[in-house]
Amino acid sequence: MLIDEVTSSGAMPALEMMVRFAGSRQRVLAHNIANIDTPNFRPMDVSPGGFQAALAEAVERRRAATGGESGQLEWKETSEVRAGADGFLELTPKTASGNILFHDRNNRDLERTMQDLVENVTVFRAAIDLMRGRTELLRQAISERS
Amino acid sequence: MYGALDISTSGMTAQRTRIEAIAQNIANKDAILDSNGELSPYRERIVHFAPGDPSAKTADGREMGVHVSMIEINQAPFNWRYDPESAFAAKSGPHTGYVPEPMVNPVVQQMNAMEAARAYEMNVVAAEATKAMTAQALRLLA
Numbered sequence: 001m002l003i004d005e006v007t008s009s010g011a012m013p014a015l016e017m018m019v020r021f022a023g024s025r026q027r028v029l030a031h032n033i034a035n036i037d038t039p040n041f042r043p044m045d046v047s048p049g050g051f052q053a054a055l056a057e058a059v060e061r062r063r064a065a066t067g068g069e070s071g072q073l074e075w076k077e078t079s080e081v082r083a084g085a086d087g088f089l090e091l092t093p094k095t096a097s098g099n100i101l102f103h104d105r106n107n108r109d110l111e112r113t114m115q116d117l118v119e120n121v122t123v124f125r126a127a128i129d130l131m132r133g134r135t136e137l138l139r140q141a142i143s144e145r146s
Numbered sequence: 147m148y149g150a151l152d153i154s155t156s157g158m159t160a161q162r163t164r165i166e167a168i169a170q171n172i173a174n175k176d177a178i179l180d181s182n183g184e185l186s187p188y189r190e191r192i193v194h195f196a197p198g199d200p201s202a203k204t205a206d207g208r209e210m211g212v213h214v215s216m217i218e219i220n221q222a223p224f225n226w227r228y229d230p231e232s233a234f235a236a237k238s239g240p241h242t243g244y245v246p247e248p249m250v251n252p253v254v255q256q257m258n259a260m261e262a263a264r265a266y267e268m269n270v271v272a273a274e275a276t277k278a279m280t281a282q283a284l285r286l287l288a
Contacts, residue, residue: 026150033272034157034212036265038195121275128282
């Protein structure tokens, strides 16, 4: 269908995965922040590096199959990231912060948590801005303006 | 995304409960009588947290976030102050002439209040970040 070609052309599928990943990871980070004072709590995160490696593989597969100009990304499930049926990415946080334990047996790392939060929002914003560029192009094409 | 806002809100609610308990502890730090006028010094309230939010509407929400698991009433011994003239001084026993006062350390309460306020702020920052992301995603369509 034409509309599929429109939404799966160029970098759109990769940008979509980035937005979905950042949206799901935001919940994990908010959970870690909400439990910053909870005794025995061990903050867990999803590795963005692992996600990016899996995304790079998916992009490579698409490039090999279709030349890279169009086509959906085929997401291979990793131990932390699984594409759910409802369009959401299901994340299983397995990456520990590795910080030392405090007396309440919580190994929080305040600075790193807030840095992760800022990074996540930045990634989300970058992906959305690039997607907006694509949709703007589409809008101009539809309205036949240059 | 809305889940992330729920999680941050659960953190704010839990920290607010903690600040309320601390305010109560400070307000009652010299209260030696109960509401009936009987000698029963106030006991410090300690708020305990646990992961998860049983009050959330969705399954995901119940799994994530934080909630107040219990409010402990500290059974530590009273702070005995020597005041033999007081009508509430012990008449016999090892504490004869001493008045029992609540074991509430204002310095500890102040520190806990600061910690709770900062943790509340962290949750606000996380909620702001989530809000900014939602606004960005909405602008994609506008």
